[in-house]
Amino acid sequence: MTTLAELIIVAVILLNLSLAASGSLATCIRLAAAQGVIAALLPLLAGHGVPSGTIVFCCAVILLKGAIFPWLLTRARVKANVSRDAEPVIGYPASIILCLGAFAASSWLGTRLPLPETARVAWIVPASLSTIFTGFLLLTTRGKAITQVLGYLVIENGIYIFGLALFVEQPLMVEMAILLDVFVAVFVMGITIFHISREFDHIDTAELSQLGDWYPKQSGGEK
């Protein structure tokens, strides 16, 4: 079954690239959801003799990442009435190149941090690190609040890939607690986005810049 798992890893990496390349928010939400679902399948394929607890857990993850998160984010997107991302700080082609570079770097790092023999799937570490990097890229270079939440989710996907492929035997309670936190995080962020869009009439985080010590406070002028 490892070939199938490796196929998933490849898909995850390709999804990273398309996330970096896409400017439509709806597409981005769908891509991140697809990545989450595919990654959630990983522990089911990687091991032999999957315990029933893991199956339940994976189903919960698929439900959350494949259905609930996209739904929450889409709702926030519709309410805020945006469809395309603001022009990113780094252009799309450059983002793709950065992503590829990150993948190369993570592959190198993967050889530096060898996993114990028990790890079952090759390329786990590079895939997970490059996914985390893509998340950071979304988080830092994109302008809309929704894309930043997506970035957070993609980072979480990356961590998940690393975690679940390794520790199927971790206590289920801990995994559940973590999952609950992520869920509440997205939920709270969704509410905050809603408030931002109501208060400012937009969700461009670049304009959330009133607080800070570097710039003198602008008096008046803003909406």
Next chain:
Amino acid sequence: MLLMLIPLLSGLAAFLISDDRCRRILLLAVAGIHLALTIAALVVRPEMLPGEWFGLDSLGLLFLGVTSVLFMGASVYAVKYLALEKRDPGEDSDEGFIFNNEPEPVFTGCLLLFLAAMTAVTASRHLGILWAAVEATTLLSAPLIYFHRHKRSLEATWKYLLICSVGIAMALMGNLFLGAAGLRSGLALDLGSLLSNAMSLDQAWLKAAFLFLFVGYGTKMGLAPFHTWLPDAHSESPAVVSALLSGALLNCAFLGILRVAQVCAAAGLAGFTGDILILFGILSLMTAAFFILAQKDYKRMLAYSSIEHMGILSLGVGLGGGAVYGALLNAVSHSLTKAGLFFVSGLILAAYKTKQISEVRGLIRRVPRTAVLWMTGFFLITGTPPSGIFLGKFMILKAAVSGRHYAAAAAYLFFLTVVFAGMGRIFLDMTLGEAAALNEAEKPFKASRQMLIPAACFFACVVLLGLYMPAWLNDIISGARDLIIGGTV
């Protein structure tokens, strides 16, 4: 554990209670019960079972005690504060627009749930649970920061949520790395087994894990350069929340770092972790010192002072030896003092309706009692003897010199002096100075006793700590120090 369940359940209940008076009494009652239970735990020292997910060792107990005392003070203050806010909800202090407050049930509910999450942090013996609890504190405190519903608090909340969540995601990665380090020897993430088998952990993975966890919890703790959310969140949230964030939450994040440092020390990596802690400690001190000098907003100034103290804690633990005791003593005293200062800053804000330092003058004439507390707080926070902070800072300095960390000691002294000078100027200007004539129509704000007493009590405790160290507290701090240095179970 009863300690967690009570605030958890009552927090949920608070969302449903519609009567203000009932809800406020509930808040006070829970704070009181929590404090009583904590004291009971101090006296009885419950047994820790190996492999249990929750248990209180000296380190956890120390931070739990601080959290509980702070929450008691905060809830006394909050009850009056909420009543005042209810009466005349908000005109914005700096820009003068009208805004609404968050519904009070949500605020009180989140406050109580926040207490539950912090209790879980201090009591957890499993690094996964610890992580989940720290993340829960972030999420539950976000609505607290957004109590005043306007643009600036929203911006602060967003930054806080995003920066801390991503930071904490890094900590999760660190946890997984720690798991990878123990994979060969089949170790899970519970603290007891990690500590007793630390030598069998894979060193490369353990180092990577420490780095990730340090960045993650360091973000939450407000160490420079990951501190950017902190001044915004502290300055925009209501005084009660700032006090809890600064006094209790930062400590909880610090506890996360300490737990990993414990594991690293047990694995013989104390030198590696020490260097990192010292480096970022000094960096935080430096950042705080520079920003305090040019500060225009007194709540932000207090926030930077928190960053400074987190730097001191990190430095102290990094130096090891006697400095660890100093750092822990400093943690306790800083929490109490800073919470008190934030309480007082809330009163100043209510009296002057501005957070700009330049517009607050002549406190001593206009609100004399508040002014006396404000100046007392200044002397305590900058480490003037006699105070717990002075003792803590002095122990760290002594350890730095005797451990031949001369460069660190010099930088430490220099930045402390800069902070003292910068804060001294601000505090003196605000307290003395020529007060602007009051508008005839304006009714002068009179601070109620209920809002002054918590700060006064906290300050008194810190002064007492400088003069006399009770034996039981000494026991706990020494026990916590041995845990950090020795890495024993």
